[in-house]
Amino acid sequence: QKEVEQDPGPLSVPEGAIVSLNCTYSNSAFQYFMWYRQYSRKGPELLMYTYSSGNKEDGRFTAQVDKSSKYISLFIRDSQPSDSATYLCAMSATAAGNKLTFGGGTRVLVKP
Amino acid sequence: NAGVMQNPRHLVRRRGQEARLRCSPMKGHSHVYWYRQLPEEGLKFMVYLQKENIIDESGMPKERFSAEFPKEGPSILRIQQVVRGDSAAYFCASSTTDSGGNTIYFGEGSWLTVV
Numbered sequence: 001q002k003e004v005e006q007d008p009g010p011l012s013v014p015e016g017a018i019v020s021l022n023c024t025y026s027n028s029a030f031q032y033f034m035w036y037r038q039y040s041r042k043g044p045e046l047l048m049y050t051y052s053s054g055n056k057e058d059g060r061f062t063a064q065v066d067k068s069s070k071y072i073s074l075f076i077r078d079s080q081p082s083d084s085a086t087y088l089c090a091m092s093a094t095a096a097g098n099k100l101t102f103g104g105g106t107r108v109l110v111k112p
Numbered sequence: 113n114a115g116v117m118q119n120p121r122h123l124v125r126r127r128g129q130e131a132r133l134r135c136s137p138m139k140g141h142s143h144v145y146w147y148r149q150l151p152e153e154g155l156k157f158m159v160y161l162q163k164e165n166i167i168d169e170s171g172m173p174k175e176r177f178s179a180e181f182p183k184e185g186p187s188i189l190r191i192q193q194v195v196r197g198d199s200a201a202y203f204c205a206s207s208t209t210d211s212g213g214n215t216i217y218f219g220e221g222s223w224l225t226v227v
Contacts, residue, residue, distance in 0.1 A: 004154075006154070008152070036218075041221070041223070042220055042221070043116075043203055043218040043219050043220045043221050044155065044203070044218045045218070046216070046217075088154055088155070090155075099157045099160065099168060099170070099171070100147075100155070100157060100216070101157070102147075102154035102155040102156070103154050104152075104153055104154040105154055
């Protein structure tokens with residue numbers, strides 16, 4: 001079983017809808033949680049970074065971490081066609097983020 | 113993504129040849145990481161380097177793969193005697209310190225195809 005599980009999708013939503021993404025993990029040592037966006041044939045771009053449990057909001061993006069359930073979420077409000085991409089969750093056990101463990105990614109398609 | 117430069121962006125090698133992938137970190141960054149992304153999979157950590165030092169190579173295959181980050185010049189990921197299973201996207205990332213994922217920036221990747 002993978003350390004980090006993520007539904008591969010694709011997740012198709014109409015423009016303006018809320019996109020809801022999540023990952024589950026098994027390693028209780030993970031404390032630092034990240035969400036990356038990756039367009040086709042491009043490098044990952046960091047969207048959100050969260051330490052431990054709680055919520056964090058940045059513009060249209062909200063990240064939630066529930067360490068007791070080993071479950072993290074990313075919500076994208078007012079989705080746009082330009083949000084169509086693969087979203088990767090990543091996590092690490094230490095502040096030294098050299099070894100990130102990634103989920104497999106969820107493909108999101110926002111239809112105009 | 114701006115600033116971490118990888119080349120070549122695309123590389124085709126025949127089985128048994130060598131592949132060399134180069135990475136220039138963002139200006140001022142002294143920590144370099146290599147990740148591999150196999151088709152339809154997430155990124156997998158390979159190696160973490162500082163100038164002239166390999167800090168963590170726990171994700172590197174035991175044979176044929178090596179990495180370096182010399183005092184001068186880019187970091188190099190070297191794959192000897194490539195096989196079809198090496199076909200993947202290889203991403204380099206860099207950071208100023210080892211202080212967490214929020215400071216890690218990825219390059220655009222090098223796509224290796226082994227024929």
